[in-house]
Amino acid sequence: MKRILLTITLLISANTIFSQETDKDRLKRTEEAVDKLKEEKPNGWSKKGTFTLLANQASFTNWQAGGQSNISGNIGLNYDINYKSDNWTWDNKLISNYGLSKNSGQELVKTDDRIEFNSILGKKAKGYWYYSAFFNFRTQFDSGFDPKNLNVKISHFFSPAYFQIGPGMLWKKSDDFKFNIAPLTSRLIVVHPHFTEFGSSFGVERGDSSRFEFGASFIGYYKFKLMENITAENILSLYTNYLEDPQNVDLDYTLNIVMKINKTLSTNIAFQTIYDDNAFRGFQIREVIGLGVNFGF
Template identity: 35%
Template sequence: MKKKIQLLAGLILISSCVLAQNTQPQDSAQIQSQDSAQIQPQDTIWKVNGALGLKFNQVALTNWAAGGQNSLAMNAIFDFKANYKKDRWKWDNLIHLGYGLSKQGEDPLNKTDDQILVTSNLGYELKGAWFATFDVNFRTQFTDGYNLPNDSVVVSTFMAPGYLVAGLGIGYKPSDDLVLMFNPLSNKTTFVFDDALSAQGAYGVDTLSNVKATFGAFLSFYFKKEIVKNVTFNTLYTMYGEYDDLAAWDVNWDIILDFKINEFLAANLTTNFIYDQDVKIPVDTTGDGVKDGFGARGQFRQALGIGLTAKFNSNKVR
């Protein structure tokens, strides 16, 4: 519990620093704007941008006749992109971090979000927007997860599971806002660096094993577009299929709708869909309403929030 609070506090501290850096005097901001205007696209090597958002929700009740419970929820999100382009080479990097906590009444703190996503893609231009690529995709989480209401048995933690997919293939990138990649030569490694979970063979690893490696094909699609003024649609869709069983594909699909209110206030709607044949969910196998078995199922998460946001960008030239 202490680690969760420290982690969220750390993300809040980072955001306060970013917000402070964005509140510059007018003259300085004008000078920076003029400098940026002089940078030509053909001279740009690095394009760096990112955003950090903090969202809060709080309800306090005293002698409230209609009933209810006090509640508190906090969520921090950090996104960072660094894209390199020179001659026929490109290198795109993305980091997404998310962490959220909620507390209702006398219940203990519970996680509402816990994500670490890192992607990196190295490409060599073949013709036009087509590239030969080497792609790396990594996912895990920060802290322990529990199958609530049981808060004593850990079902996930940092690097349990952790997923690393690396592969060679071909990519299509007509702009920074549209990227399609297909890697027919890919390796997916699942990590379960928790002895109790590995002893159960959790997340598809062999019993008492910490690592599972498979060979297959990987497909990813990224798209970003401002659909109306101040409303931006973002999506990242990935699929991985083992060549031993191409009938079953692992899927991760993230969608984010960003609503800009002003320079420092924003709202967003996020959805996350996961299907992994190695992740077994408690299920009712007999139809009697009792969960008496385990099976692969689609996992879905949706969140809507409003709060502070800080964005930054920078271009580095030759």
């Protein structure tokens, strides 16, 4: 009798352990499936965008330590239109920003100005790799002035305007992690003739209105979570001109950090650095920090 009871107890224990292990395995498989569904989007078109308004203000009245009242604002649009099928991918991104700042007793000053459109078409090769063709366009909304003399205009809408196009290879793990290499890239820089009347402008020679370059391009995109409610978006663009000073690589890097407070409000930090020796022999740096109001659509 004791042997029978012991046998029954062991069988019940084994069945319990087996059931627990099976439940764990099932739970693990379910979690993996959910994660996979989050990463994999259905075939077809997908659209998403964010409109952001950033604002900053500083006010001083009889402040003995010194200080100057100022107010600044920045609006931005980040919009994606993407297509996906089993063998094709087509990613399109529009980025635009415009900002103004006003110090007490002074005129309005532009602090940010950018229009950029990126389009990458890819056909499945193997794994995460695609044969690709890309197009990039950059310009600005408003006039720009010489920092040393605000009466001298040095740029305006579509002057300069940059166009890049070329074939290459795209590595894409997801919409948030990808890069494109294009070793045969054509680049065109366009400026209005009045900016080259007395000298070169943005690499365009005196008396000309455009400059053609041929070289290699690298574009990378990586967006990830730093922690809960905090995301970091990295956008890197590199270009080298085979026809002139190929060792001088043009660089454009942007870091956007968004710290969500709730569905609408967030604290936004934007950092951008540009190196383009045709425009300026040194690093151009832009930093924007502010409370953001975000509208998704």
